[in-house]
Amino acid sequence: MYPRFIEPGIREALKDTRVVAVSGPRQSGKSTLVRAIAGAGATFLSLDEDVTRRAAADDPTGFIRRTKGLTIIDEIQRVPDLMLAIKLAVDEDPAPGRFLITGSADIRTLASIQDSLAGRIEVFELLPLAQDEIAGRPSQFIAEVFQGRVPDGGVLDPGDLPKRIAAGGFPEALARAGAGRRRNWFGAYARALIEQDVADIAQLDRRRDLPRLVELLAQHCGEMVNLTQLGAQLSMDRKTVDRHVGILEQMFLVRRVRPWFRNELKRLARMPKLHFVDSGLAAAMRRLDPESLGPDRVSLGPLAETFVYSELAKQAGRSTDGISIHHYRDHDGGEIDFILENWNREIVAIEVKAGATVRPEAFAPMRKLASALGDKFVAGIVLYDGRQRFRYGDKLWAAPIASLWA
Structure with a gap:
């Protein structure tokens, strides 16, 4: 156990x-x-x-x-x-x-x-297993970064990130040996929820469209989702799509991550981003396994972001500091994948890169946000699939993704 x-x-x-x-x-x-x-x-x-x-x-x-x-x-x-x-x-x-x-x-x-x-x-x-629970050692990542300290350590072997993303955190799926066995488990899991459990919380007129909707949402994982465009692919109006996605949120399949904004900061986009609660389920719905996910950088990026979101959500859920998770995008195109905010309205900004290289321009939106927030900006971190922690300026860091749990 x-x-x-x-x-x-x-x-x-x-x-x-x-x-x-x-x-x-x-x-x-x-x-x-x-x-x-x-x-x-x-x-x-x-x-x-x-x-x-x-x-x-x-x-x-x-x-x-x-x-x-x-x-x-x-x-x-x-x-x-x-x-x-x-x-x-x-x-x-x-x-x-x-x-x-x-x-x-x-x-x-x-x-x-x-x-x-x-x-x-x-x-x-209680969400599926976090990586620190799988390792058996509790992580203090969120507590540390809100103190302005970025953990040093946590190195992934080459190819390890796609494996962790595709495995997810469901104990039953992790117990299945081999990607094929896990893929079958995820398919059966999604069908059971849609066919059996939806009726416990809602009566939907178009429940038969849910499997296709889940697949479409998986394709848009890590993106800001336009419900009108999604509905057009299913011949469904926006209001109906919104209700169906809301039911999937209630069942812990997906999450809409709300945009972060403050009154003193103008020109911020206010459309939510969509993530799956479990990256393994998202990968399975996209018919991706570790072998196909590794070379597919287009798919790896959004799924790595969902994987990090899931880890942050699990750690935030056991924090006593009232951590909320948002995303950030301004109308000039500056984006930050995750904004963590505590009860004191202090901010930690986190960007996710699935590659092994971090470029200075990745910090540009964080610098802009730090300038606007002053002392309330605690740290900006780019998590990447690399092996070393680097400082990129005042309160700005690059750190391996495994720093989340190692």
Whole structure:
């Protein structure tokens, strides 16, 4: 079993919070983690089981009243009416650590939870394995760079980056030997989500178009996505595409990374970028494996960016500094792949290069941003597929991509 570095935060929350939720994509390891945290004395109820799900749906209040002690409810989105019953139970008995629930839809976006459990719940996000979890050593990359320190180390062997990108972080996929086995797993995974799980959170009139939409989104991974243009390829209006992409976000397949802007900085583009939550799934949807991805620099670049986004999102999710992730583009064409912002509104800018060379012009947008932000600009980093860390000026660095986790 791989270590999950979000575990200490969940254990701490159970000491002072009535309901603790762990949400994340299917097969990310949620059930395994909560069972390990709760121990043998807890009650485990899975709503994937027909009998349990029917009992919960038929009588939510009675179902919850029959629970004693710490109770795990797995896949809570399958019976959303349980939320009100849980609210009543924890209001009657406000003892902390009463319920530990999981969901394969983003619990924070479900109206039933927002309305019922506000102030009573703490939500944690468990995404597929991060590279530092695979290595078994927690990374402090985000904490370090917000102190103005860029980690030195983390060298990838030649050809290692395409392998890591195509492998992704799903434990079940990583357990498959060989690229072909993993590719088959990713295909089956995407089909199961689209054919079975979508109905738990939405009724879509054109659900049959979802597989093609997922493939199109994979082709635009790492780009600013024009929903009108996407819809034209599917004979779908923009509003319908937006709703479908929103459902895929709720299911943790994709993320729209919002643009960063401040009122004092004018002329900033405000269209979101799209990334897949798991780079392995994105590569599989594009029919790319390590052997074909390595020489294909056109595909490697966007997928390397998605890979870095996924690593940053996992580390940000276990940070206590309220890290948000955005992208930056001004109307003069200056772009920065990721803007990390903490509670103090301090900024770290990160650009991703899939090649082994960093050119000075890669820092031009960062210099411009640093000049505008002054002391709030902490660091600008170009992550590249190289072997050494270099300083390129005040607060500006080039560092190997593996510095994220090594």
